[in-house]
Each structure stands twice: as C-alpha cells, then as structure tokens.
Amino acid sequence: MNSYRIGEAAALLGVSADTMRRWVDAGRLHAQRDEHGHRIVPGPDLAAFARELARSGNAEEGIPSSARNRFRGIVTEVILGDVAAQVEIQAGPFRVVSLISRESAEELGLEPGVPAVAVIKSTNVVVERT
Numbered sequence: 001m002n003s004y005r006i007g008e009a010a011a012l013l014g015v016s017a018d019t020m021r022r023w024v025d026a027g028r029l030h031a032q033r034d035e036h037g038h039r040i041v042p043g044p045d046l047a048a049f050a051r052e053l054a055r056s057g058n059a060e061e062g063i064p065s066s067a068r069n070r071f072r073g074i075v076t077e078v079i080l081g082d083v084a085a086q087v088e089i090q091a092g093p094f095r096v097v098s099l100i101s102r103e104s105a106e107e108l109g110l111e112p113g114v115p116a117v118a119v120i121k122s123t124n125v126v127v128e129r130t
Helices: 006-013 017-025 043-061 102-108
Strands: 003-005 039-042 069-080 084-091 094-101 115-120
Touching: 003 006, 003 043, 006 017, 006 039, 006 043, 017 039, 039 043, 069 094, 069 102, 084 102, 084 115, 094 102, 094 115
Parallel strands: none
Antiparallel strands: 003 039, 069 084, 069 115, 084 094
16 A cells, blocks of 8 residues: 655645645544654545545536546647637646637637636546556
C-alpha cells in the first residue's frame, strides 16, 4: 500500500502543505505518524479524499454535466483562424489547449486574461504511472 508524506499528498492534490496539514488537523483527512514522526497519509484515504474534493468542486458549479474533468484557469492565448480558434488555458500547473469554432470563441469573448473553465470529457485518456 502506498502512503504519502504531507508535502507529497499536497502536490498530488494541487494545494499547499499547510492546507493539507490544516485538513489533517481538522479531521477531514486521516494521517498517521511514520517511524520518524512524519505525518503520512495512506494512499486509499488520500484517493477517497481526492474524490470527495472533486465531487464538491463539481457541485459548486451548479451546472448538471456528464463531464467530470473541470479545470478552472485563465485564458493565456487565443489564435483565431477563418473557421476555428485555438484557445489555451493555464489551469494551475496544467496547460489545456482546445480547438473550438471561431464563432464560439467570439461569442464567449475569449481573450488573454479572461477566466475560463476547460470541461473535458474523453473516452481516450492515457494513464502513466509515476
């Protein structure tokens, strides 16, 4: 069974180590001490907590959707073509690039600096083990 130190768990969830410690201290997430006194989070507990965070994040959107992958970020680039537009969003450490119609990009007012959410639904996802 994998277990993660507080900093590792924080990096996996995209939060600071201090936030992770507050969640543990508040009892939202179970952690135990290793033989060196460091707090560690069991992998299954971290996975369950990550699912809970994702569900509560999607519920806040208030928009029913079959897509489960939502990346809130900022538009960093829009390249308008005759028919299509390439839109780049920086969502935390993630860069998401999408091709949409030029008409959609214009209707949404997409330009650098605008907040946006990349909603992704895919049947083809590559999974790599780190």
